[in-house]
Amino acid sequence: xxxxxxxxTIHHPDMLFGQLVRSSIPKGNIASISLPKLSxxxxxxxxxxxxxxxxxxxFDETIPLLSGDHIIYKDxxxxxxxxxxxxxxxxxxxxxxxxxxxxxEPVGAVQPPEHxxxxxxxxxxxxxENPMNTIEHTYMTGNTSSVPSSPLGAVAIxxxxxxxxxxxxxxxxxxxxxxxxxxxxTKRKVEVYQNPYDHSSGGLLLEPSVMAALSTIAxxxxxxxxKMTSMDPVFRxxxxxxxxxxxxxxxxxxxxxxEFQIHLGVIPLFADEILAQVMEGVIPIYHxxxxxxxxxxxxxxxxxxxxxxGFGFSLGLFTSAAHASHIAQLSLMNPANWLMKTxxxxxxxxxxxxxxxxxxxxxxxxxxxxxxxFSRKYAVYEMQRRRNxxxxxxxxxxxxxxxxSGFGVNGFSNTYMNEHNYSVEVTLDxxxxxxxxxxxxxxxTEEIWKTIIQNQLGINSxxxxxxxxxxxxxxxxxxxxxxxxxxVISLLIERCCESIKNQRFKxxxxxIVKRSLKRSKATNDEMKKSAFAYFTWGSLALEIEIDxxxxxxxxxxxxITVSCGHIYDQDRLKKKxxxxxxKELQAVMGTETxxxxxxxxxxxxxxxxxxITADPxxxxxGLLYAAYTSAITQALNEPFTSIPAxxxxxxxxxxxxx
Amino acid sequence: xxxxxxxxxxxxxxxxYSDKPLSLLLTEEAAITSLQIGxxxxxxxxxxxxxxxxxxxxxxxxxxxxxxxxxxxFEGFTKTRFHSEIKRAYKKHQAYPCDQCYxxxxxxxxxxxxxxxxxxxxxxxxxxxxxxxxxxxxxxLTQIVQTAAGFRRRKRRVRRS
Numbered sequence: 001x002x003x004x005x006x007x008x009t010i011h012h013p014d015m016l017f018g019q020l021v022r023s024s025i026p027k028g029n030i031a032s033i034s035l036p037k038l039s040x041x042x043x044x045x046x047x048x049x050x051x052x053x054x055x056x057x058x059f060d061e062t063i064p065l066l067s068g069d070h071i072i073y074k075d076x077x078x079x080x081x082x083x084x085x086x087x088x089x090x091x092x093x094x095x096x097x098x099x100x101x102x103x104x105e106p107v108g109a110v111q112p113p114e115h116x117x118x119x120x121x122x123x124x125x126x127x128x129e130n131p132m133n134t135i136e137h138t139y140m141t142g143n144t145s146s147v148p149s150s151p152l153g154a155v156a157i158x159x160x161x162x163x164x165x166x167x168x169x170x171x172x173x174x175x176x177x178x179x180x181x182x183x184x185x186t187k188r189k190v191e192v193y194q195n196p197y198d199h200s201s202g203g204l205l206l207e208p209s210v211m212a213a214l215s216t217i218a219x220x221x222x223x224x225x226x227k228m229t230s231m232d233p234v235f236r237x238x239x240x241x242x243x244x245x246x247x248x249x250x251x252x253x254x255x256x257x258x259e260f261q262i263h264l265g266v267i268p269l270f271a272d273e274i275l276a277q278v279m280e281g282v283i284p285i286y287h288x289x290x291x292x293x294x295x296x297x298x299x300x301x302x303x304x305x306x307x308x309x310g311f312g313f314s315l316g317l318f319t320s321a322a323h324a325s326h327i328a329q330l331s332l333m334n335p336a337n338w339l340m341k342t343x344x345x346x347x348x349x350x351x352x353x354x355x356x357x358x359x360x361x362x363x364x365x366x367x368x369x370x371x372x373x374f375s376r377k378y379a380v381y382e383m384q385r386r387r388n389x390x391x392x393x394x395x396x397x398x399x400x401x402x403x404x405s406g407f408g409v410n411g412f413s414n415t416y417m418n419e420h421n422y423s424v425e426v427t428l429d430x431x432x433x434x435x436x437x438x439x440x441x442x443x444x445t446e447e448i449w450k451t452i453i454q455n456q457l458g459i460n461s462x463x464x465x466x467x468x469x470x471x472x473x474x475x476x477x478x479x480x481x482x483x484x485x486x487x488v489i490s491l492l493i494e495r496c497c498e499s500i501k502n503q504r505f506k507x508x509x510x511x512i513v514k515r516s517l518k519r520s521k522a523t524n525d526e527m528k529k530s531a532f533a534y535f536t537w538g539s540l541a542l543e544i545e546i547d548x549x550x551x552x553x554x555x556x557x558x559x560i561t562v563s564c565g566h567i568y569d570q571d572r573l574k575k576k577x578x579x580x581x582x583k584e585l586q587a588v589m590g591t592e593t594x595x596x597x598x599x600x601x602x603x604x605x606x607x608x609x610x611x612i613t614a615d616p617x618x619x620x621x622g623l624l625y626a627a628y629t630s631a632i633t634q635a636l637n638e639p640f641t642s643i644p645a646x647x648x649x650x651x652x653x654x655x656x657x658x
Numbered sequence: 659x660x661x662x663x664x665x666x667x668x669x670x671x672x673x674x675y676s677d678k679p680l681s682l683l684l685t686e687e688a689a690i691t692s693l694q695i696g697x698x699x700x701x702x703x704x705x706x707x708x709x710x711x712x713x714x715x716x717x718x719x720x721x722x723x724x725x726x727x728x729x730x731x732f733e734g735f736t737k738t739r740f741h742s743e744i745k746r747a748y749k750k751h752q753a754y755p756c757d758q759c760y761x762x763x764x765x766x767x768x769x770x771x772x773x774x775x776x777x778x779x780x781x782x783x784x785x786x787x788x789x790x791x792x793x794x795x796x797x798x799l800t801q802i803v804q805t806a807a808g809f810r811r812r813k814r815r816v817r818r819s
Contacts, residue, residue, distance in 0.1 A: 006694055008681075008682075008685055008698075009691050009694075011685060011689070087675045087677075150694070150695075150704075150758065151695070151697075151698065196757070231698055231699070575793070578792075578795065579793055583792050598796050
C-alpha cells in the first residue's frame with residue numbers, strides 16, 4: 001500500500017467496514033441493547049468482546065474504549081458493527097435500539113481539583129485598592145467544532161499472528177500501544193503505518209486509536225481486513241478569560257488580575273500542558289508592576305476536546321493581544337504607538353516567563369504599520385467610530401483595522417520532559433548514501449531536509465532516502481509529535497550532519513548519528529509550569545469591512561511580520577502561512593466554503609539568523625484572532641471579545657446592543 | 659442495482675447499492691486511487707471528476723445516476739494530451755497544488771479551458787471555488803489557467819495549420 005493513500009482509498013476485496021454506535025445520553029446506565037438480525041457476514045463488538053483492556057491510556061488519563069454498562073459522556077462509543085459493505089453496516093447501526101436509565105446528577109461543567117494553578121508577581125491587591133481606572137473584559141473562544149476535511153480512520157490486517165494497522169494518526173506509537181493493550185497482543189506484533197491526515201482539524205489522537213483497536217479486533221476475529229472511518233466533528237477546548245487591568249492617568253497598565261478556565265470535555269487530557277501554554281499566552285507583553293493569574297480546568301460529560309495546532313497557546317495569546325488593543329483604543333492612542341510605549345524590559349516578571357524584547361517588537365510593529373498603512377487607516381476608521389453613528393444593516397461605512405503583536409512559544413513545556421522527544425537518526429552508509437529516520441509525515445519538507453544534507457555533506461539528492469515505514473522502522477517522538485513542529489526536525493538533521501561531518505573520513509562507514517530535542521531541566525515546580533525552548537516574535541495587522549447585507553466581517557487584507565530564526569525555504573513558509581491564515585479566517589468567520597474574495601495576505605520575515613528556528617504559526621494564529629476582533633471592535637464601536645466572529649455573532653451583537 | 663457506464667474510456671459494469679456515492683463506488687469497486695475523498699459531504703471539493711466532460715463532486719452523485727454516462731477520473735485524464743498543458747502551466751509559474759487537491763484542481767482547470775479558451779478571471783475564480791483547498795491563491799490559479807489556455811490555443815493553431 002502506498003503511504004500517500006488516503007484512508008478512504010485503501011481497499012481489499014473481502015474487507016469489512018465498521019461503524020460505531022454511540023450513546024445518546026450524557027450520563028446513565030445501559031438497561032438493554034437490542035440488535036437487528038444480522039447475517040454471518042456481520043460482526044458486533046461490545047465491551048465484552050474486548051480480549052485485553054477496555055481502555056485507552058494517555059499518560060495518567062484513562063478513558064474507556066467502549067462503555068460497558070455505564071455511560072460517562074454523550075456520544076461515548078457503545079459498540080461497533082462490522083459488515084461486508086458500508087451501506088448495510090450503516091443500516092444495521094440505525095436499527096440498534098439501546099435503552100438507558102438516566103442519572104439524575106447534574107451534567108454541567110465541574111472542576112477537578114488537581115488541575116488548578118496560579119501565579120503572581122508584585123502586590124496586585126494594593127494597585128486595585130485605589131485605582132485610577134480599571135478596565136475589565138471577558139474573552140471567550142466558543143464551543144467550536146469542525147468536521148475534518150479528510151476522514152479519520154484505520155485499517156487493520158491480521159496475518160501470521162501479527163497485525164498491520166494503517167491509521168490517520170499523528171502519533172503512530174500511541175496507536176500501537178492501544179492496539180497492543182486492547183487486543184492483548186505484544187507490541188512487537190503490531191506494525192502501525194501513518195496515512196495522510198489534515199492536522200489543522202485536530203482529532204488525531206484518541207479517535208484513530210479507538211478505530212484502530214476495534215478494526216484490529218474485527219480483523220482477528222474474522223481473519224479479514226477491517227476498516228473504520230469517521231467524519232464526526234471534533235471539538236476545540238473552550239476558553240474563558242477575565243482580565244481586569246488597573247491603569248494610571250495616561251492609560252498605562254500597572255497591574256492586572258487574570259482568571260481563566262478551560263473546558264476539556266470528559267477527561268482533562270494534557271491538562272497540565274494546556275494550562276502551562278494558555279498561562280504563557282494570557283500574560284500580556286506590556287509592562288506590569290503586579291499581576292495575578294488564577295487558572296483551572298473544567299470537565300463535563302461531553303466528548304473529549306482535541307488539541308488544535310498547539311495546546312491552547314494561540315487562544316491565550318488572542319486574549320492578551322485583544323485586551324491590549326482594547327486598552328489602546330480607550331487611551332485614544334494608535335495601538336501601534338501604545339504598544340511601543342508600554343512594552344519594556346522589566347525585572348518584575350518572573351524569570352521563567354518569556355521576557356519581551358522591546359527593540360524587536362518595535363521593529364516588527366514599524367514594519368507592519370508601514371506596509372499596511374495602518375496609521376492612516378486607523379485614524380480614518382477611528383474618526384468614523386467616534387461619530388457614534390447608529391449601526392444599520394444597510395447603511396454606514398463599517399470598517400475597522402486591528403493590530404496585534406506578541407511572541408509565540410513552540411513545542412511542549414517541561415510537562416512531559418521525561419517522555420520521548422523529537423528524534424532524528426541520520427545514517428551515512430558505505431555507498432555514501434544517506435537515510436533519514438524520524439517519525440512524522442514529512443512529504444512537504446522532504447526537499448528542505450535533502451537540501452540541508454546536500455549542503456552539509458555534499459551528497460546528491462537522489463542518494464538521500466527518507467524512511468517512511470512503520471513503527472518498527474521509524475523513531476518514537478513521543479507526545480512531541482502532537483505539536484507537529486517540523487522546524488525542529490530540520491534543526492536536528494542539521495545537528496546530525498554536523499556530527500557526521502566531524503566523524504567522516506576518520507571513522508569507518510556506516511556512521512549513524514541520532515539527535516533528540518533536549519529541553520532545559522526545570523529546577524522547581526513553578527518552572528515546570530512554563531519554560532519553553534523556542535520562541536517566535538510577530539506583529540500582524542488586519543483590515544475588515546462588515547458586509548452591509550450579510551453582516552459578515554470580510555477581511556480586506558492581512559499584513560504579517562514575523563521573526564522565527566533561520567528560514568530554510570522562505571517561499572514555502574510564506575505559502576504555508578498564507579494558506580493557514582486563509583483557512584483560519586474561514587473558521588473564525590464560520591464560513592466553510594471558499595469565498596470569491598480572498599484578502600491580500602502579505603508576509604515579511606524579519607532576519608534574525610542567530611535565533612533558533614521555530615514555527616511561527618502558533619504566534620500568527622493568536623495575533624490573527626486578536627487583530628480580527630480588534631478590527632470588528634473598531635467597526636462596531638463596542639468591544640467585541642469572542643471568537644468565532646461571523647455574520648451570526650455580529651447580528652446577535654448588534655441586536656443585543658440595540 | 660446493475661450499472662453500466664464508460665469509465666476512463668473503457669466499459670465498466672457495477673452491481674451495487676443504487677444510492678452509493680460515486681466516489682465510494684469508484685474507490686472500492688473500480689480501484690480508482692486518484693480520488694481524494696475528503697469530507698464526503700461536498701464541502702472540500704477534492705473528489706472532483708468529469709461526467710460527460712462536466713466537473714462534478716463525486717461524493718454527492720449517487721451511483722444510479724451515472725448509468726450510461728461517460729466518467730473521466732484523473733487517472734484517465736493523465737492519459738490524454740490535455741494533461742501536459744496544465745502540467746506545463748504549473749511548472750511555468752512554479753506553483754503546484756498540494757497532494758490532496760492536485761487531481762481536483764487539474765480537472766477543474768481542464769474543464770474551464772475546454773469550455774472557454776480565453777477565460778476571464780471571474781469565471782476562473784467561480785469555477786475553482788468548488789475546491790476549498792487554499793494551497794494556491796486566486797492570483798496564482800488565474801495565471802495558471804490563463805497560461806494553460808494559452809498553451810491549448812497555440813496547440814490548436816498548430817494542428818489547424
